[in-house]
Structure formats: structure tokens, C-alpha cells
Amino acid sequence: MSIEKNFDIPFISDLALREKQIQQNYRPIIAVHKWFARRPGTLFRGLILSEFSDKPLREAFYSSNNLKGTAIADPFMGGGTPLIEANRVGCDVTGYDINPMACWIVSREIEHLDLGKYRKSAENLTRGLETQIGTFYRTQCLECGSSEAHVKYFLWVKKQPCRHCGHEFDLFPGYLLAENRRHTENVFICAACGDLNGVKVTGKPSGPREYRA
Structure with a gap:
């Protein structure tokens, strides 16, 4: 009955x-590796403790x-x-899954890692890609005008020229890059300068309205 008595819902939530x-x-x-619908590790740490x-x-x-x-x-x-969080607090863990990919992922997540070899391999990969x-x-x-600044993100959009005037238009529904569900604000890209x-x-941001001359 320890979980029922000791689990602190407001704290963990x-x-x-x-x-x-x-x-x-x-x-x-x-x-x-990507795994869909991962539950927060915080929850399982809280349950185990x-x-x-x-x-x-x-x-x-x-x-x-x-x-x-x-x-x-x-x-x-x-x-x-659950196994990762149990392993972190010293438990002896055993896991099963019908999906061999799940077994491979969890094995790589928990197995011993040689940090020296890992760093060396990562540096070699980075140099090769660079x-x-x-x-x-x-x-x-x-800010400084340097042409060697690292790109933070790309926004790829298709373009289509107007059949009447030849002006190119962006073919996507709006300039909303990120909603405020995971950010403090909605993030928009300026259509004019980028x-x-x-x-x-407040409310759901909408895309640009259609304009007809």
C-alpha cells in the first residue's frame, strides 16, 4: 500500500x-532512438520511490x-x-517485448558506455560531416555580419509563381512556426523579412487571408 499512501500527485504532476x-x-x-508516446520518466521515478x-x-x-x-x-x-528509471535508482531490471526493436533500443539505453570511445567516434563523425x-x-x-554563423533552423516551403504577374508566393497555410503550448509565446515568421x-x-492564430483584386 506504499504507493497509495506515499505517491504525491501534485508534486509529480x-x-x-x-x-x-x-x-x-x-x-x-x-x-x-525514437519511441512514440513515451511516458515521462518523472512519473516512474515517483512511483518506484x-x-x-x-x-x-x-x-x-x-x-x-x-x-x-x-x-x-x-x-x-x-x-x-520504467526500466531506465528503475535502473537509475539501483534496481535489478528485467524487460520483455514482442517487438525486437524495443529490445534493441532498451539494451542500448541501459548497457555500459565507454565514454572515451564514444567521444572519439562522435568527434570523427562531426569532423566528417563538417x-x-x-x-x-x-x-x-x-549581429556581427560574419558569414560563418551556424544555422539554427530551416523552414522549407514550396513556391509557386502567379500565373498573371509572375510574383512568387509561399505555398503553406501560415507563418506560425511554433504554438504557445510548448513555448511561452506563439512564434511567427515575418512574411516580409523572415x-x-x-x-x-489569445485564441487560435489563423493563416493569411486570401486577397483578390
Whole structure:
């Protein structure tokens, strides 16, 4: 009955919401491979510590924990989030899945990593990519004018010339790049100059209206 008594729903809900907004920052290990509908690691850490830790959850959550000897099994492990969190607090973990891809992903997420070899391989890969395609990811800095600034993002759009005047138009529904569900503001691209603009908009932003002369 430990989970029923010790699990702190408001505490975990707040942390889980923050994690899901930028999950790859809170749990970078999930970048090993895409797995759809991943549940927040915060939730499973909270569940495990509520059941097996002697401390109050708010204290145990931010503490170093060693639950060695505690066995956790997940017969439908998928992307492995419960096993990852159990492994982090020292549990002995066993996972199963009918999907061989799930088994491969979780094995790579949990197995020992030689950091020296990893860094060397990453540096070799980075150098090779820089040599082959690095020039395609440079732009001019708006602050200092350098032409060696690294590109942060691309927005690819198709264009279509007007059959009457020949002017090219962007063929996409609007200039909304990111909604405020995961950002503090809606982010729009200026149709004239391409600058990014953060805008606080109430309601759902709409695309440009059709204009006919």
C-alpha cells in the first residue's frame, strides 16, 4: 500500500508536465532512438520511490537512492522508460517485448558506455560531416555580419509563381512556426523579412487571408 499512501500527485504532476514540454532535455537518454508516446520518466521515478523508499517522496526524489536487490520486471517494456528509471535508482531490471526493436533500443539505453570511445567516434563523425556538408549550414550573423554563423533552423516551403504577374508566393497555410503550448509565446515568421517574432495571442492564430483584386 506504499504507493497509495506515499505517491504525491501534485508534486509529480507539476514535474511531469515540465518534462513533457522538453522531454529530450530532462531525459537525454531517450535520444538513443525514437519511441512514440513515451511516458515521462518523472512519473516512474515517483512511483518506484513511493513504493520502495523510506523517505517522503519530495525528499527521496532529489536524493541519491540505492535500491539494489529490488527486482523490477516490465513484460511490455516498449521504449523502456520504467526500466531506465528503475535502473537509475539501483534496481535489478528485467524487460520483455514482442517487438525486437524495443529490445534493441532498451539494451542500448541501459548497457555500459565507454565514454572515451564514444567521444572519439562522435568527434570523427562531426569532423566528417563538417567537411562534407558544413558549408550548407552557415549563414550571415545579424549581429556581427560574419558569414560563418551556424544555422539554427530551416523552414522549407514550396513556391509557386502567379500565373498573371509572375510574383512568387509561399505555398503553406501560415507563418506560425511554433504554438504557445510548448513555448511561452506563439512564434511567427515575418512574411516580409523572415524575422522571428514572439507574439502573445489569445485564441487560435489563423493563416493569411486570401486577397483578390
